[in-house]
Structure formats: C-alpha cells, structure tokens
Amino acid sequence: MIKVTCAIIIKHDLILAVQRSGKMKMPFKWEFPGGKVEEQEDETLCIQREIKEELNVEIRILDRLSPATHDYGTFTIQLIPFIATIISGELLLQEHQAHRWLTKDELWDLDWAEADVPVVQEFLTRNT
Ligand SMILES: Nc1nc2c([nH]c(=O)n2[C@@H]2O[C@H](COP(=O)(O)OP(=O)(O)OP(=O)(O)O)[C@@H](O)[C@H]2O)c(=O)[nH]1
Numbered sequence: 001m002i003k004v005t006c007a008i009i010i011k012h013d014l015i016l017a018v019q020r021s022g023k024m025k026m027p028f029k030w031e032f033p034g035g036k037v038e039e040q041e042d043e044t045l046c047i048q049r050e051i052k053e054e055l056n057v058e059i060r061i062l063d064r065l066s067p068a069t070h071d072y073g074t075f076t077i078q079l080i081p082f083i084a085t086i087i088s089g090e091l092l093l094q095e096h097q098a099h100r101w102l103t104k105d106e107l108w109d110l111d112w113a114e115a116d117v118p119v120v121q122e123f124l125t126r127n128t
Contacts, residue, residue, distance in 0.1 A: 006034030057089030070115035
C-alpha cells in the first residue's frame with residue numbers, strides 16, 4: 001500500500017484544489033496537493049515538503065483528518081489528509097495544470113480522484 005499525504009489548504013473560507021495534468025496518472029482528476037511518503041519519513045514533514053515542491057509555498061498544519069484507503073485496482077493508496085494554511089511564498093504550480101479556490105458548496109462540482117471522495121465528505125461534515 002502506498003502512503004500519500006495531502007493538504008486541504010484553506011484561505012479565508014476557500015479551499016484549494018489542484019488538477020492533474022494530461023501527462024500524469026489519472027489525468028485531469030482533481031485532488032488535494034501532496035504526494036508519497038518516503039521511507040522513514042514523518043508524515044507532517046512529507047506534506048510540508050510536497051507542498052513546497054508542488055506549489056512553491058510553505059504551510060502550517062492546523063489539523064488532520066482520517067486516513068482514507070482506496071483500491072484503484074492496480075494499486076492501493078492510503079491518503080492521509082491534513083488541514084493547512086499558507087504561511088509564506090507565492091503559489092506557483094510546478095506539476096498540476098490548474099488550481100481553484102472553492103467554497104464548500106462548490107467542492108462537489110469537481111471530478112475528484114476517487115480516493116478523495118471520503119476526504120471531501122469528512123471535511124464537509126466537520127465544517128457544516
Ligand atoms: N497528491 C495526491 N495524490 C493523490 C490524491 N488522491 C489520489 O488518489 N492520489 C494518488 O496518489 C498518488 C500520489 O502520488 P504522487 O503524486 O506522489 O505521484 P504521481 O502518481 O503523480 O507520480 P508517479 O507517476 O511517479 O507515481 C497518485 O497515484 C495520485 O493519483 C490526492 O488528493 N493528492
């Protein structure tokens with residue numbers, strides 16, 4: 001099983017979502033930025049590293065949601081979600097093709113990677 005961290009980044013009341021590019025696995029799906037946990041790596045350090053690499057910003061972690069396990073058929077991931085806020089840097093997409101800042105009501109408008117569906121659900125349950 002692949003452990004993947006992701007960050008639900010909040011700015012005021014908006015939530016950041018990023019879209020995978022046509023060249024990536026699961027092309028054009030929306031997800032929360034993040035990536036694979038390296039061997040022996042602390043999960044919080046992983047998400048901070050991945051966000052710096054993917055978005056060029058530093059984050060502060062505010063909270064953590066329940067890990068969500070999803071079987072994609074050819075691989076299984078455990079998605080480990082954090083709630084975070086940007087503390088410095090200018091947002092520059094390094095890998096994704098698009099980003100959106102969404103209100104809670106708009107979250108279901110996107111075509112999410114399947115593993116993210118329970119994460120979005122838990123986030124909304126906690127915040128409504
Ligand atoms: N970062 C991130 N990855 C997610 C989310 N949901 C989800 O299913 N994933 C999957 O988890 C894996 C994360 O890997 P990654 O971002 O480090 O690497 P990648 O697949 O782009 O690169 P790779 O092709 O080298 O494996 C991908 O298969 C990605 O599709 C999510 O919300 N955030």
